[in-house]
Amino acid sequence: MPKVLISDKMDPKAAQIFRERGVEVDEITGKTPEELAAIIGDYDGLAIRSSTKVTKAILEHATNLKVVGRAGIGVDNVDIPAASAKGVVVMNTPFGNSITTAEHAIALMFALARDLPEADKSTQAGKWEKNRFMGVEVTSKTLGLIGAGNIGSIVADRALGLKMKVVAFDPFLSPERALELGVEKVELEELLARADFITLHTPLTDQTRNILSAENLAKTKKGVRIINCARGGLIDEAALKEGLDSGHIGGAALDVFVTEPAKESPLFGTPNFISTPHLGASTNEAQVNVAIQVAEQMADYLVSGGVTNALNVPSLSAEEAPRLKPYMALAEKLGSLIGQLTTGALARISIHSEGAAAELNPKPITSAVLHGFLRTQTDTVNMVNAPVLAKERGMEVREVRTEREGDYHTLLRVSVKTEAGERSVAGTLFGDAAPRLVELFGIKVEADLAGHMLYVVNEDAPGFIGRLGSLLGEERVNIGTFHLGRRDAGGEAVLLLSVDEPVTPDLLDKVRALAGVKTVMALAF
Incomplete structure (x- = not known):
């Protein structure tokens, strides 16, 4: 037993x-x-x-x-x-605990709108200060959702029931899913300018850290009220205090902090600030x-032997696992690559298996692609729940299998369609075990996808590789592997470099300044 x-x-x-x-x-x-x-x-x-x-x-x-x-x-x-x-x-x-967390965000929104904590404290002190606590209605106000996934969609539903207008910023929110939720999909800057209340419902990642920075807080509507029941670190707490002190921000309620337990904070005692001790999931x-x-x-x-909501293994039977393992590793790397290189709302993602790959169970491979893709935006995704999260975001997922062999014995191609158009990456297995990238946005290239990498698109002209190599040498950046591809002579070229240390923003700026560079990004696998 x-x-x-x-x-x-x-x-x-x-x-x-x-x-x-x-x-x-x-x-x-x-x-x-x-x-x-x-x-x-x-x-x-x-x-x-x-x-x-x-x-x-x-x-x-x-x-x-x-x-x-x-x-x-x-x-x-x-x-x-x-x-x-x-x-x-x-x-x-x-x-x-999705419903509980969503309800806590709504509760804090009401507390801010009517200044309930201070009104309670004043009344129990025997002051009866009716004129001091002049609140605002939430009816007809605009609620801005930063993140419209599972919890955010529940908040949207409750807000719409309160007769609020809801606008949402979420890179993965498709127009179809926005229509289904009854929200208006907008970019972040528009949300900041229009929202009377802002609630955050996104994980803490490199892309979302300080999403409400000092710069973005300055773009908000005067008197905005901000609620965060998601993760500490999404808001610049020092900038939030400055906004509250100046009166630009009308109120803020935080259930989460950068450092927890938050025994001390410069926000404590600030007028129009409400805090709770990470109670989002705290209901019976x-x-x-x-x-x-x-x-x-x-x-x-x-x-x-059933596997559900596992964070470090896929949902696989004992018979399938050995054969599928290298394909899933390839699929996850391709999903992660195209996820890191894709911007804008995703309408469709397609996974095309050719040759030997087409003979396998497509579901674990699709889950691995979605896991790699979504992992660039959320910290709760795993092999099991990736398809569920993709569906929640309104992503259309297509699986295509072609049993005939092309240039390779086995091939996986991952394509995404966004508002900017359609792009694809493709990879194969060398020796039926080692994942290898063989095509990137229509450019033939052979590359390993591992560790820290530098992705560069440049004009194919003499001297560029030398200039890039000299810059990396001056910055004491050690190159592990070097992969080059191009469409045609004198056209557009792609460089993928693996390096020993994470690529810094300062290095990206210096590479971007080189003559002929069109795009430069840091990748991590």
Whole structure:
């Protein structure tokens, strides 16, 4: 009988489900890392919330551990690379608290609109200051959503019920999905200029960090009220305080902070500022939901091998896994590449398998492509939920198979259609094992996709490679591999360089300044 340890306080229904599914369970909470390390070797599964830290040191003692289940979304407390190296599946429950978080955002919007915390404090102090607390109605106001995924779409639905107008900025929101939600799709600058209230519903990534920077906050409508129940770091907190102090920002409510727990913050005590201690998922219903879901997922895996909402493994049968593994690695790299190089709303993504690839189950390959593509924008995507997230964003996903062989024995082509047109990348397997890029936006090129890379599109002219090499040498940037392709002599050329360290914004600016450069980007795999 498999054995699971619940190491954080969790709803009793979790233990009940484990036992009903034939899994032995112990509920031992509050252990120190040393105490957990001493007992973890007895267990096949570990069910946690946010308190337990599943570190590499803990995993080294987890000699029998097969799965870690996080009741909730965030897995910052789990060393996923170390778990993968140990062969431990890491699962989360990404949708169990969506309604609760959306409702908290709406609650904070009302609290800001009517200044409820200060009005309550004043009234209980016996002041009865009716004229001091003159609020605003939300009816007919414009709500700006930054992020229109699962939680954002729920907020939009509630706001529309309140007779608000909703505008949304989300690179993955298609016009069809926007129409279905009843929102107006806009670019970020237009949202900032029009919104009376702004709510954020996006993960913290390199693209979204400080999305409400000092510069962007200055572009907002005077008197705007801002709510963040998503992730700390999406807003420049110092700039937010300046905006509140100056009166340009009419109010702000944060449930999340850059540093948590937020025992101190320059925002504390600022007029028109409301804060809560990361309560977005803190309702009885949400805690029950995530506890039930994590128990069901872990029990399914331990008893029957079913994999759901795994962050580090695809959903595969034992028979398919060995053959599909290299194809999925290729698919994820191609998806990540085209995701990093694509801007604008995505209308369609197509996965075309040729030759030997066409004989395989297309679903895991499609999931791997979507995982690579969406991973550039969200931190909750995995092989299992990538198709669901793509559907939520209104992405049309096409699978095409051609059994005949072309120039290669096996080939995967990933194409995307956006407002700017259609582009594609293609790759193959060398020796049926090593992923290799063979075509990039119609240009033939052979390249590995690994580590940190520099992508350059330039005019094909004598001396350019020398100038680029000299610049990289002056900047002490070591080149690992160098890949070059071009459409025709004197036309457009593409360079893909792998380098030892992350490409800095300063280096990008210097490469961009070279004569003949049309596009330059940093890539990471």
